[in-house]
Amino acid sequence: xxxxxxxxxxxxxxxxxxxxxxxxxxxxxxxxxxxxxxxxxxxxxxxxxxxxxxxxxxxxxxxxxxxxxxxxxxxxxxxxxxxxxxxxxxxxxxxxxxxxxxxxxxxxxxxxxxxxxxxxxxxxxxxxxxxxxxxxxxxxxxxxxxxxxxxxxxxxxxxxxxxxxxxxxxxxxxxxxxxxxxxxxxxxxxxxxxxxxxxxxxxxxxxxxxxxxxxxxxxxxxxxxxxxxxxxxxxxxxxxxxxxxxxxxxxxxxxxxxxxxxxxxxxxxxxxxxxxxxxxxxxxxxxxxxxxxxxxxxxxxxxxxxxxxxxxxxxxxxxxxxxxxxxxxxxxxxxxxxxxxxxxxxxxxxxxxxxxxxxxxxxxxxxxxxxxxxxxxxxxxxxxxxxxxxx
Ligand code: GLC
Numbered sequence: 414x415x416x417x418x419x420x421x422x423x424x425x426x427x428x429x430x431x432x433x434x435x436x437x438x439x440x441x442x443x444x445x446x447x448x449x450x451x452x453x454x455x456x457x458x459x460x461x462x463x464x465x466x467x468x469x470x471x472x473x474x475x476x477x478x479x480x481x482x483x484x485x486x487x488x489x490x491x492x493x494x495x496x497x498x499x500x501x502x503x504x505x506x507x508x509x510x511x512x513x514x515x516x517x518x519x520x521x522x523x524x525x526x527x528x529x530x531x532x533x534x535x536x537x538x539x540x541x542x543x544x545x546x547x548x549x550x551x552x553x554x555x556x557x558x559x560x561x562x563x564x565x566x567x568x569x570x571x572x573x574x575x576x577x578x579x580x581x582x583x584x585x586x587x588x589x590x591x592x593x594x595x596x597x598x599x600x601x602x603x604x605x606x607x608x609x610x611x612x613x614x615x616x617x618x619x620x621x622x623x624x625x626x627x628x629x630x631x632x633x634x635x636x637x638x639x640x641x642x643x644x645x646x647x648x649x650x651x652x653x654x655x656x657x658x659x660x661x662x663x664x665x666x667x668x669x670x671x672x673x674x675x676x677x678x679x680x681x682x683x684x685x686x687x688x689x690x691x692x693x694x695x696x697x698x699x700x701x702x703x704x705x706x707x708x709x710x711x712x713x714x715x716x717x718x719x720x721x722x723x724x725x726x727x728x729x730x731x732x733x734x735x736x737x738x739x740x741x742x743x744x745x746x747x748x749x750x751x752x753x754x755x756x757x758x759x760x761x762x763x764x765x766x767x768x769x770x771x772x773x774x775x776x777x778x779x780x781x782x783x784x785x786x787x788x789x790x791x792x793x794x795x796x797x798x799x800x801x802x803x804x
Pocket of ligand 1: 427428429430432543544545574594699700701702703704722
């Protein structure tokens with residue numbers, strides 16, 4: 414049995430944290446890893462973990478992780494933030510030791526820095542579970558480079574949420590694996606037949622933030638030959654993203670696109686079940702894109718951005734359509750084609766249901782367990798045929 418402490422800096426229920434919640438639940442069921450969560454902030458994730466009986470420790474501190482942002486902090490601010498994280502990491506070392514951990518699993522870039530110090534203090538290895546592409550697009554070139562080097566030197570192993578994410582990391586001589594954030598098994602989702610062209614409902618699920626590209630969808634809808642009945646934007650603003658929401662409201666009014674905002678929903682499943690078409694249109698490459706799999710599982714006709722994780726999920730024309738990211742006209746063309754053709758939507762949606770079954774949380778847990786085993790027991794690296802083929 415391996416005892417693993419999963420470390421994160423945020424308790425917001427956004428994609429990476431929800432993936433971790435499902436993973437810890439599956440590890441618990443699997444019985445080979447005793448997993449607990451260590452957070453440096455209190456918030457909704459804490460209650461979600463507790464509700465599933467997963468041991469949680471909130472390490473109280475006075476560091477406001479939100480004040481440290483890539484775009485807002487400037488070089489000096491980043492350095493000061495890094496110093497704060499190092500200081501926090503020292504304290505966390507005690508919590509890791511107390512938990513009797515064999516390994517620390519860092520869940521974010523901030524956790525990477527804190528975890529590096531904490532793991533060293535506790536005398537255990539650290540694994541970096543990477544949910545973001547460590548690229549210049551997100552972090553700016555210099556910071557991305559610094560994070561890659563830090564990750565390589567501080568982590569004894571790497572888990573990436575897609576081949577796209579893995580491809581942004583340095584992995585030489587480090588055991589590594591791709592563990593797609595799988596979904597939990599559940600009953601088949603019931604849905605009505607695909608609606609006629611004039612009645613089509615479109616949904617997009619995701620945090621309201623500019624790189625997720627909700628504005629691209631609104632602009633595309635404004636170009637459509639068949640206007641859909643409604644466009645539902647499902648998603649919260651967790652990290653100071655309220656301005657973007659206001660911008661979307663303005664844009665929708667200006668373009669006269671019928672939009673409904675639901676805010677964050679714990680379970681977007683029913684939204685997908687009620688929609689005919691689900692859109693994903695992140696403008697920078699999505700690291701994985703759990704909402705794409707959730708939409709497919711619900712049998713939606715899916716349009717997703719042709720970059721990053723979604724290209725590992727959707728086989729275009731077979732179980733969805735892929736469209737160049739940020740290309741408003743191409744998205745509009747794909748939507749017009751789908752809206753006009755309920756049979757195409759039905760066929761794609763049915764294949765999508767089958768494809769979604771390839772992304773289960775048990776497989777995620779198995780990959781993570783194997784990697785942790787390699788790192789903790791120093792076994793030969795697990796071979797990962799998928800990632801070997803892509804490198
Ligand atoms: C992050 C990524 C998202 C991925 C999730 C789970 O939120 O942005 O693409 O699905 O982590 O790993």
